[in-house]
Amino acid sequence: MPYKFQTPVTLLLIPVLNFIPVSEAREQQNIGQLLQLSIEDLINLPITSTSYFNEDSISVGSTVSIISTQDWQQRGARRTHDALLVQPSVAIFPSFLGQYSVRIRGFAQPDARGVETLWDGVPLSSFNLGTADINRPNIHLNTLNNIEVTRSPGSAFYGTGAFHGVVALNAFESDYDTTHATIGAATNGYYSSAVQVSRAIGKHHRLNFALGGNGQNDQDMRYIYTDPGSGLTASSERRYQYDTQTAVLKFNSDPKQDLSYKLGLYYDNNDQDGFHGQGLETVATDESEVDSDIGIAKFSIKQKLDADSSIEAVTYHWQQRHNFAFPLANGNNISIASKEKRTGADLIFRKQNLFNNTQLSMALGYRREKIPDSQRTVRNPSGAVLVNADQPFKGGNRTIHSFLFDNNTNLMNDKLILRYGLRYDDYSDVGSQTTPRLGIIYALDNNHAVKLLYGNAFRAPTVVEKTGNPRINSDPNIQPETIDTYELVYLQQARNSMTEVVFFTSKWKDSIIAADTDNDTVADLFTNSGDNHSRGIEISHQADINNWQLRLSGSYVRSKNKSTNEEYATFPQYIFNIGTGYRFDDSLSMYVNNRIHLQADNRPAEGTLTANELRDYWRTDLNVSKAFNRNLTLYANIRNLFDRENFLPSMEDMEYGIQDEEISFELGLRYRFDN
Amino acid sequence: MKHFRHSYLTWLIFAWVTILHCPSSLAASNDQEYSIKAAFIEKFTHFITWPQDKHSTDSSNTFNICVLGNNPFGDKLDTLARLTKIKKLPVKIYYLNHDDDISYCDIAFITRLPANQINAITHKARDSSVLTIADTPGYGEQGVIINFYSKEQFLGFEINRIESDLARFRISSRLLKLANIIETHGGTP
Numbered sequence: 014m015p016y017k018f019q020t021p022v023t024l025l026l027i028p029v030l031n032f033i034p035v036s037e038a039r040e041q042q043n044i045g046q047l048l049q050l051s052i053e054d055l056i057n058l059p060i061t062s063t064s065y066f067n068e069d070s071i072s073v074g075s076t077v078s079i080i081s082t083q084d085w086q087q088r089g090a091r092r093t094h095d096a097l098l099v100q101p102s103v104a105i106f107p108s109f110l111g112q113y114s115v116r117i118r119g120f121a122q123p124d125a126r127g128v129e130t131l132w133d134g135v136p137l138s139s140f141n142l143g144t145a146d147i148n149r150p151n152i153h154l155n156t157l158n159n160i161e162v163t164r165s166p167g168s169a170f171y172g173t174g175a176f177h178g179v180v181a182l183n184a185f186e187s188d189y190d191t192t193h194a195t196i197g198a199a200t201n202g203y204y205s206s207a208v209q210v211s212r213a214i215g216k217h218h219r220l221n222f223a224l225g226g227n228g229q230n231d232q233d234m235r236y237i238y239t240d241p242g243s244g245l246t247a248s249s250e251r252r253y254q255y256d257t258q259t260a261v262l263k264f265n266s267d268p269k270q271d272l273s274y275k276l277g278l279y280y281d282n283n284d285q286d287g288f289h290g291q292g293l294e295t296v297a298t299d300e301s302e303v304d305s306d307i308g309i310a311k312f313s314i315k316q317k318l319d320a321d322s323s324i325e326a327v328t329y330h331w332q333q334r335h336n337f338a339f340p341l342a343n344g345n346n347i348s349i350a351s352k353e354k355r356t357g358a359d360l361i362f363r364k365q366n367l368f369n370n371t372q373l374s375m376a377l378g379y380r381r382e383k384i385p386d387s388q389r390t391v392r393n394p395s396g397a398v399l400v401n402a403d404q405p406f407k408g409g410n411r412t413i414h415s416f417l418f419d420n421n422t423n424l425m426n427d428k429l430i431l432r433y434g435l436r437y438d439d440y441s442d443v444g445s446q447t448t449p450r451l452g453i454i455y456a457l458d459n460n461h462a463v464k465l466l467y468g469n470a471f472r473a474p475t476v477v478e479k480t481g482n483p484r485i486n487s488d489p490n491i492q493p494e495t496i497d498t499y500e501l502v503y504l505q506q507a508r509n510s511m512t513e514v515v516f517f518t519s520k521w522k523d524s525i526i527a528a529d530t531d532n533d534t535v536a537d538l539f540t541n542s543g544d545n546h547s548r549g550i551e552i553s554h555q556a557d558i559n560n561w562q563l564r565l566s567g568s569y570v571r572s573k574n575k576s577t578n579e580e581y582a583t584f585p586q587y588i589f590n591i592g593t594g595y596r597f598d599d600s601l602s603m604y605v606n607n608r609i610h611l612q613a614d615n616r617p618a619e620g621t622l623t624a625n626e627l628r629d630y631w632r633t634d635l636n637v638s639k640a641f642n643r644n645l646t647l648y649a650n651i652r653n654l655f656d657r658e659n660f661l662p663s664m665e666d667m668e669y670g671i672q673d674e675e676i677s678f679e680l681g682l683r684y685r686f687d688n
Numbered sequence: 689m690k691h692f693r694h695s696y697l698t699w700l701i702f703a704w705v706t707i708l709h710c711p712s713s714l715a716a717s718n719d720q721e722y723s724i725k726a727a728f729i730e731k732f733t734h735f736i737t738w739p740q741d742k743h744s745t746d747s748s749n750t751f752n753i754c755v756l757g758n759n760p761f762g763d764k765l766d767t768l769a770r771l772t773k774i775k776k777l778p779v780k781i782y783y784l785n786h787d788d789d790i791s792y793c794d795i796a797f798i799t800r801l802p803a804n805q806i807n808a809i810t811h812k813a814r815d816s817s818v819l820t821i822a823d824t825p826g827y828g829e830q831g832v833i834i835n836f837y838s839k840e841q842f843l844g845f846e847i848n849r850i851e852s853d854l855a856r857f858r859i860s861s862r863l864l865k866l867a868n869i870i871e872t873h874g875g876t877p
Contacts, residue, residue, distance in 0.1 A: 044767045047727035052866065055724055055731065055843070188844075189866055213865070269868060 051643070053189050053687075075167070075452075075466065076500055076515050078553070080160040084564070087594060087604035087636045089650030089679065091203060091227065092151045093160075097180065098608055099590050100162050101515075101551035102568035106583065107671035108664040110337055111288025111301045114146040117164050117178040118517060119547040119572025121584035123617060123664045124527060127176030127472050129167060133184045133261075133277055135309055135329045138174040140353055140382040140411065143475040148305040148335050152281050153225030153259035155195050155207030158183045164551070165517070166470030166498050169436045169450035172378070172415055176472040176496060184261045184279065185223035187211035190687070197648070197681025201674070202230030205681070217267040228256035231287070236299070237669055251300050252287025253674075271317045279309040279331075289663070289671050290339040298340045299667070305335035321365035328358040344394050349404065351387035355380065371422045378415035384408065384476055389483065405483075409476035412441040419450075430454040432466075442479065443493055446471045464502035471495045478525055478539040485527050488540040496521040510556035521545040524574075529619060543576025562594030562604070582624060583617055583662035585610035600640040605654075608632050615670040616663045627670050630659045643685070650679040724843060725836060726764045729753065729795060729821060732834060733774045735863035738794065739856040742817045751777040752792055754818075756784050756809065757799035791816040798822040798832060806830050814855045828870045833857070837868075846870050 047055065078100055085096035094105045094113045105113045106121060114125030126143030129136055132152065137145035160182055167175030193209040207225030214220050232253040240247040258281070265275035283305050290301035311329040318324060331354070338348040357380040364373040387404035419434035432452030439445045452466045473493045481487035498519040505512040523541040549570035556563045567589045573580040587610070594604035610630035618624035633654040640646045653659070653676045660670035733751075751774040753765060769779035774794075782793065786805050790796050796818050798809060810831035813820045820832045828835035828846040833855065835846050846868040852859055 044723055044726060044764060045771055047723055048730055048768075048772060050727065052728070052731040052735070052863070055728055 053191070075163050075468070076165050076502060076513075076517075076551070077161055077163045080162065082154075082157070082159060085154055085160075086648070087602075087638070088592065088606045089634050089636050089652055090154060091205065091652075093154065093180075093182070094146075094150065096154055096160055097162060099564065099566065099592065099606075100164065101553055101566040101590070102164060102549060102570050102588060103162065103178075104585060104588060104610070105661070106664050107289050107661050108146075109291065109301075110147050110339065111285055111290070111303055112144070112146040112150060114144060114664070115178075115180060116584060118519060118549060119570045119581050119584045120177065120519075120521065120545060121572075121581045121617075121662070121664065122524075122526065124525075125664070126475065126525075127174070127178075129171055129174035129176075129179045131171070131179060131181040132279060132309065133182070133311065134327070135279075135311055135331065135357070136171065136174055136355075137307070137331075139333070139335075140355070140409070140476050141351060141384055141387070141406065143174075143472075143478070147303060147337075148333060149281060149283065149307065150285075151227070151255065151257040151259075151283055152182055153205075153207055153223075153227060153257060155205070155209065155225045156185050156223035156259045156261050158185050164515075165466065165500060166448075166450075166468040166496055166519075168448040168470035168472075169434050169468060170417065170419060172380075172413065172436060172438050172448075173446075173471060173473045173493070176470045176494070184263065184277070185209050185211075186219075186221040186263055186265075188219075192686035193683065194686070195681065195683045197679050199229075199650075199652075199677045199679035201232060201677035203677065203679060204228060214264075217270060219265055219267075221261070221263040221265075223261045224259070226256075226258040228254070230254060232674070234672055234675075236667070236672055238299070239668060249299070251289060253285075254287050255283065255285035257284070258282045268315075272314070274312070274314040277309070277311040279311070280307070282306040289665070289667070291342075291665055301337065301339040303335065303337055305333065307331055307333040323363050325361045325363070326358070327361065328356075330354070330356045341391070345399065346392050346394070348390050348392075349387065350390075351404070352385050353383070354385060355382040357381075370424065371420055373418070373420050375418045376416070378413070378417070380413040380415070381410065383410040406476040406480040409480055410441075411473075411476070414439045428456050430456070440473055443473050446473070446493055460506050462502075462504045464500070464504065466498075466500040466502065468498045468500075469495065470498070472525070474525055474539070481539060485537045485539055488538060490541075491525065491539060492523055492541055494521065494523045494525050494541065510554070510558075512554045513552070515551040516549075517551070518548040519546070519572075521547070543574060545572065545574050545581075547572035547581075560596045562592075562596070564590065564592035564594075564606075566590045579618065581617075582614040582626075583664065585613035585630070587611040602638050604636045604638075606634045606636075608634075610661075613662050615660070615668060616666045619666070622666055627660050627662060630661065630673070631657060632659055632673065633657075644687070645685075646683045648679075648681050648683065650681075652677050652679070721843070722761045723764050725823065726761060726768050728836070728843075728845070729765075729797070730768060730772060730774060732819070732821070732863065733795075735860035736819060737858040738775075738819075739817045742794070749777060750780040751775055751794050752780050752782060753795045753797070754782040754784050754790055754793035755797045755799070756786050756788070756790070759783050760799060760823075761797075790818055793818045795819045795821060798824075798827070800824045806832070810851065814851065817855050817857070819855070819857060820851075828868075834867075844868060 080096055080099060090096040097103055097115060098105060102118045104116050106116050108114045108125050112125060115128045117128060125146055129138050130145035130149060137149050139148055163179040165178060167179040171179060190213055191211050196206045198204045205227035210222045212220050234251045234253050235248055236251060237246055237248045260280045262278045266273045286302050287300045290299045309329060309331040313325060313327040315323055315325040333353045336350045338346060340346050359376050359378045361374060361376040367373045384406055387407045389402055389404050390398060391400035392398055415436060415438045417436035422431045434450045436448045448469045448471055450468045452464060454462055454464045456462045471493045474491050478491060479487055496519055498517060501516045503514045522544050524545055525539060526542045528538045528540050528542060549568060551568045553566035569587055570584060571586060572584060589609040591607040592604060594602060596602040613627050614624040615627045616624055635651045635654050638646060638648045653674060656676035659673035661673055663671050765781045769781050773779060790812055796813055798820055806827060810820055821834045822832040823836035825837060828848050831848060831851050833848050833852045837844050837846060847864060848870045850871055
């Protein structure tokens with residue numbers, strides 16, 4: 014019998030329906046809440062990741078959402094992907110090498126590529142893996158200011174990688190002197206600590222520093238499988254043990270000066286053991302290990318040319334090391350050790366007021382990426398080395414030169430906004446690519462807008478898809494895949510509420526897949542394969558009403574491979590996020606978040622493997638926060654409050670899916686050292 | 689589980705759409721910006737000391753916030769006045785024309801107006817120890833004591849130290865640390 018969700022959902026919606034406020038009450042609530050903030054807290058949340066100009070929700074030319082610190086704290090988020098799980102049509106899929114890969118608007122393929130992760134604007138997606146979800150799954154949330162999620166193609170701005178969307182992690186920085194510390198621990202062995210410091214250096218410089226570490230002990234997460242030898246049901250355990258450290262140091266001059274600059278240094282290390290591995294074929298020991306770190310240096314310098322124009326040079330360099338290990342079907346173990354480098358530079362010209370109604374931005378870009386080393390070692394169960402060889406893509410490199418412009422033109426007294434942009438990329442190995450985007454935004458008034466958005470994106474094959482590996486051959490004629498997305502958006506933004514309704518349709522052409530040869534003696538093949546189609550609706554509504562806080566979103570998404578006519582059925586057709594918060598007084602607040610997935614299959618149906626629908630996913634998390642004074646806040650989280658046995662789809666064909674976490678209770682405190 | 693309850697889902701979506709189109713959700717018309725500016729105005733008063741003779745010569749026993757010109761706040765300042773006291777005094781809001789007497793105001797929020805008028809107002813405000821606040825580019829240099837501006841992703845403000853000294857305000861270092869300091873004289877009419 015399916016889980017009885019009707020009654021709880023109804024109960025949750027009753028307060029929603031009852032909270033329709035009168036405007037005066039909303040006004041009082043809004044002003045009242047603002048008056049409770051310190052003067053340092055009276056800041057606006059920015060939207061910065063979809064253009065070179067700051068944007069607000071009405072004028073932004075993409076479906077982008079900001080996830081704030083408060084938002085993920087009140088949901089008890091621990092890892093980066095936890096923080097994202099409040100967006101409509103965004104799901105997290107357990108996939109190869111222990112990753113929880115971000116999927117947007119369907120298209121749940123086993124290869125998790127096409128969502129770009131940016132860390133202060135620096136693209137992190139691996140040239141080798143095509144994603145940052147394996148190497149960088151856990152940039153400590155307490156080293157971030159906020160996260161911006163774009164649920165539509167971003168290649169017209171970011172180039173390859175930003176195919177299905179963008180997750181932009183904006184690292185901590187402050188405009189005033191402050192010191193925050195956070196520490197917490199949970200009953201499942203989870204631990205976390207972090208510190209954020211901002212200090213003025215002289216009259217015109219500022220240093221921002223954030224350091225965080227978290228992890229968890231052995232989870233003994235039981236899973237069941239059908240033993241391939243006996244055909245009987247058997248069980249085993251995964252550890253899901255990890256340890257992560259993140260550090261950010263930023264030094265910047267006063268951005269209000271005509272000449273300003275910013276230096277950033279970033280480091281992240283992730284060491285995880287006993288996460289899910291390959292899937293059914295190696296079930297008895299389906300565990301993987303990932304040990305990866307990255308160091309980034311970024312420097313930007315900006316010169317104001319006159320009152321409304323500027324030129325900025327941005328450059329960055331990163332080096333990444335990653336070691337993976339997982340068992341093979343034959344009982345042997347494989348480990349892969351790789352190094353990767355990327356250097357990028359952009360020269361950006363901005364003009365705020367061209368012809369009095371146009372914001373103009375143009376950029377020239379350069380990017381070079383390289384895999385200087387990658388080695389594969391295969392050992393038998395007793396540890397003897399059977400193979401120790403370079404990967405075929407060792408030494409692989411790519412250079413990209415790009416040009417883009419991205420403009421806004423306001424017409425009809427700012428009622429009509431045209432967003433138009435174009436990006437041209439010239440690749441050293443796959444030729445050139447042009448990606449346009451267009452947005453027509455009609456502001457019905459200051460608070461309502463209708464948008465028609467078009468975005469084109471492309472993704473060049475990764476070095477592995479170009480070169481192949483020992484198990485998957487490459488197609489010498491492989492080409493970039495492309496996607497066209499059309500969105501119709503209605504947005505309502507008021508003092509205490511925001512509502513967005515999005516209808517979207519996407520056509521993904523020449524998708525790059527690892528084609529299964531259905532023959533274990535013949536390697537699979539990376540190749541372009543057919544077209545895919547996705548469509549759906551997203552609704553989100555946020556409101557702060559008297560002492561209540563509502564964060565609601567829902568999506569209905571269908572996507573299919575048009576060539577095979579098979580649906581991407583592992584992506585839930587329905588995703589609901591229902592968050593309800595209540596502030597008892599100035600110091601005590603409570604927040605309950607429900608995340609619900611309906612109608613998702615346990616795994617992709619491929620070849621002889623059949624798929625079955627997973628039981629409905631419903632997780633409830635509870636957060637209680639008590640501020641004892643302006644400096645000290647104590648918080649408690651219960652994740653998976655009802656200890657429900659939830660399963661997520663397995664993209665690597667685990668027949669029962671991958672089990673979500675069990676109940677855990679976390680206690681922690683936040684302390685602000687400021688007066 | 690294949691037989692999903694579509695009637696239930698329809699109900700859920702219907703409920704949602706009902707919420708989204710509820711008139712009260714759409715009623716609010718002013719944006720968040722002026723709510724935050726209203727809150728800033730209240731916060732400023734915690735960090736600023738008015739000259740002692742300001743309230744001894746003013747027998748109103750209220751803290752008077754005046755808005756000069758077109759009121760951009762809607763009813764936000766009136767709401768503020770209902771919710772809080774400033775300097776232990778009830779708050780009263782006055783909506784004035786640019787050429788009205790402002791000597792009884794403790795704070796005067798000045799909307800955009802011609803340059804010759806701004807000089808006249810800042811001169812009057814200086815003599816009467818009225819804290820002038822605006823949100824127009826360049827007004828800080830023209831003698832307005834606190835001027836809001838959009839600063840990168842945040843709402844920032846600048847403080848004209850010379851004007852604040854001339855009007856005999858004492859401003860806390862905590863507030864000054866958050867501000868962009870202007871040290872130019874606003875001039876006289």
